[in-house]
Amino acid sequence: MVKIKKDNSTEHKILEAARQIFFDKGMAGARMQDIADAAGINKALLHYYFRSKERLFENIFIDAIGNLFPKLSSILESEKTVFEKIELICVEYITQMQQTPYLPIFILSEASRQPEHFLKQIWNKHKPPLKPFVYMIETSIKQGKIKPVHPMQLLMNILSLCIFPFMAKPLLQQVTSINKKEYDAMMKERKKTVPQLVIQSIKK
Amino acid sequence: MVKIKKDNSTEHKILEAARQIFFDKGMAGARMQDIADAAGINKALLHYYFRSKERLFENIFIDAIGNLFPKLSSILESEKTVFEKIELICVEYITQMQQTPYLPIFILSEASRQPEHFLKQIWNKHKPPLKPFVYMIETSIKQGKIKPVHPMQLLMNILSLCIFPFMAKPLLQQVTSINKKEYDAMMKERKKTVPQLVIQSIKK
DNA sequence: GTCTATAACTCGATAGAC
DNA sequence: GTCTATCGAGTTATAGAC
Numbered sequence: 001m002v003k004i005k006k007d008n009s010t011e012h013k014i015l016e017a018a019r020q021i022f023f024d025k026g027m028a029g030a031r032m033q034d035i036a037d038a039a040g041i042n043k044a045l046l047h048y049y050f051r052s053k054e055r056l057f058e059n060i061f062i063d064a065i066g067n068l069f070p071k072l073s074s075i076l077e078s079e080k081t082v083f084e085k086i087e088l089i090c091v092e093y094i095t096q097m098q099q100t101p102y103l104p105i106f107i108l109s110e111a112s113r114q115p116e117h118f119l120k121q122i123w124n125k126h127k128p129p130l131k132p133f134v135y136m137i138e139t140s141i142k143q144g145k146i147k148p149v150h151p152m153q154l155l156m157n158i159l160s161l162c163i164f165p166f167m168a169k170p171l172l173q174q175v176t177s178i179n180k181k182e183y184d185a186m187m188k189e190r191k192k193t194v195p196q197l198v199i200q201s202i203k204k
Numbered sequence: 205m206v207k208i209k210k211d212n213s214t215e216h217k218i219l220e221a222a223r224q225i226f227f228d229k230g231m232a233g234a235r236m237q238d239i240a241d242a243a244g245i246n247k248a249l250l251h252y253y254f255r256s257k258e259r260l261f262e263n264i265f266i267d268a269i270g271n272l273f274p275k276l277s278s279i280l281e282s283e284k285t286v287f288e289k290i291e292l293i294c295v296e297y298i299t300q301m302q303q304t305p306y307l308p309i310f311i312l313s314e315a316s317r318q319p320e321h322f323l324k325q326i327w328n329k330h331k332p333p334l335k336p337f338v339y340m341i342e343t344s345i346k347q348g349k350i351k352p353v354h355p356m357q358l359l360m361n362i363l364s365l366c367i368f369p370f371m372a373k374p375l376l377q378q379v380t381s382i383n384k385k386e387y388d389a390m391m392k393e394r395k396k397t398v399p400q401l402v403i404q405s406i407k408k
Numbered sequence: 409g410t411c412t413a414t415a416a417c418t419c420g421a422t423a424g425a426c
Numbered sequence: 427g428t429c430t431a432t433c434g435a436g437t438t439a440t441a442g443a444c
Contacts, residue, residue: 010409026313028233032438045410047439102316109230109313112306112374119378128379152380153390153397156369164364167371170316174323175332176356186357193357201401214427236420249428251421 011049013039015059022060023102027110030057061114064107066126070096076132082140083203086158087195093162094191098184101166108167130155146202154202161194215253217243219263226264227306231314234261265318268311270330274300280336286344287407290362291399297366298395302388305370312371334359350406358406365398 017039021030032053036043050056075088097104111119137151165172165187173183221243225234236257240247254260279292301308315323341355369376369391377387 025317026230026232028230029317031436033436042411043438044412044440048409051439053438105309105313105316108371108375109309112309113229113233116378119375123379130379150390150393152382153393156372156376156390156394157365157401159372160364160368161361164368164371165360167312167368168360168363171312171323172360174315174320175327175334178356186354186360189354189357190360197361197401197405200405235418237418246429247420248422248430252427255421257420 010039010041010045013041014046014049014056015063018056018060019064022057023064023106026106027057027061027113061107061110062122062125064103065122067096067100067103068107069126069128073129073132076129076136082136082145083199085136086198086202090158090162090195090198091191093159094187094194097163097166098187101169104163104167144204147204149202154198157201158194158198161190161197165190214243214245214249217245218250218253218260222260222264223268226261227268227310230310231261231265231317265311265314266326266329268307269326271300271304271307272311273330273332277333277336280333280340286340286349287403289340290402290406294362294366294399294402295395297363298391298398301367301370302391305373308367308371348408351408353406358402361405362398362402365394365401369394 014035017037018030018035021035021038024030025034030053032043032046035056036046039046046056050059071092072089075085075092078085078088080088133155134151137146137149137154140146141148169183172178173180178186218239221241222234222239225239225242228234229238234257236247236250239260240250243250250257250260254263275296276293279289279296282289282292284292337359338355341350341353341358344350345352373387376382377384382390
């Protein structure tokens with residue numbers, strides 16, 4: 001039998017609470033008191049489970065990065081055409097962002113404050129499927145299936161189009177006075193338009 | 205005669221230092237001591253010029269946002285075709301990002317933490333040229349110059365493609381082991397490819 | 409494991425001399 | 427205007443009882 005019951009251990013409650021607070025306020029803005037409150041315990045217990053705020057943060061940060069490349073590897077390894085794969089990647093990323101829209105800002109703003117060697121360690125735990133992607137594009141070009149493009153430029157385009165709109169949501173919503181519902185509808189629509197746009201740019 | 209000499213007043217030194225520290229560490233992460241050190245003065249003087257950290261931050265934040273829509277209005281008002289205008293907007297944004305690559309992360313992460321009413325005030329000081337853009341797209345569609353597209357979706361695509369690669373730079377550079385020089389070259393190349401991509405998506 | 413109480417420290421802000 | 431010295435609030439972290 002598989003674990004179905006929710007994990008109600010204190011450690012789990014703390015991690016849930018810490019995620020919420022850190023994502024919202026960032027490392028510097030988060031308070032151990034806030035996290036303790038959100039977890040329904042007291043500060044001392046936080047230190048009992050995770051020696052320091054620093055360590056608790058690293059836990060959350062590393063785990064968050066693990067969620068960056070969700071099902072990408074399996075998509076890339078699948079038996080599909082380049083176009084199908086690219087569409088799936090876009091849809092997968094946008095879906096992921098719909099569920100955790102605060103993730104990209106958190107990761108990008110905290111990553112720029114972490115020392116390099118720390119980040120390097122993380123990539124070893126959570127290898128991004130970069131080489132498979134580059135390989136897919138390069139062979140597709142050789143086989144004449146798509147126009148010659150710089151694989152990294154293409155990747156940047158995909159990531160930009162999928163992720164940025166979620167990062168800019170608070171600001172764009174304000175500026176454009178688009179309400180939450182409308183904005184969400186736009187994001188849903190992008191699951192179709194973004195792959196179209198990307199594929200159009202490489203189709204011969 | 206115009207002011208050519210550098211403004212060496214204390215106030216100016218403080219603002220320079222505060223910009224640097226706030227951009228780097230964010231509001232919560234920045235320390236008044238850091239800012240004082242960077243400005244070559246002491247904490248007390250910071251409070252003499254700007255009553256509180258809060259006020260100093262607002263100064264920087266509002267000014268930073270003011271730099272977001274620099275030449276966009278004049279581009280939109282100019283006598284050019286839609287395609288030329290879109291190309292100019294992309295080039296203008298990417299150029300801006302090359303000069304101040306830390307700006308988007310700073311603005312977006314702080315914006316998501318600021319209360320709404322505070323942001324609303326800012327848009328009154330620094331009106332983003334949103335309506336001119338939407339108007340341009342809508343009339344171009346009516347005149348049959350471009351395909352029918354949702355103006356906001358188009359704007360999102362432009363902003364995403366121009367801005368995101370700079371936000372993700374620290375992370376992408378690490379993951380891909382692309383060095384600084386190569387990355388900068390890629391960004392330069394995007395001044396051509398991004399407008400092409402965007403224009404291709406609306407050209408009939 | 410979990411709590412209360414408190415130590416140890418950081419940081420924004422002010423007082424007051426020059 | 428600029429400085430040194432210091433206060434006081436808020437925070438991380440620990441001691442010690444249960």
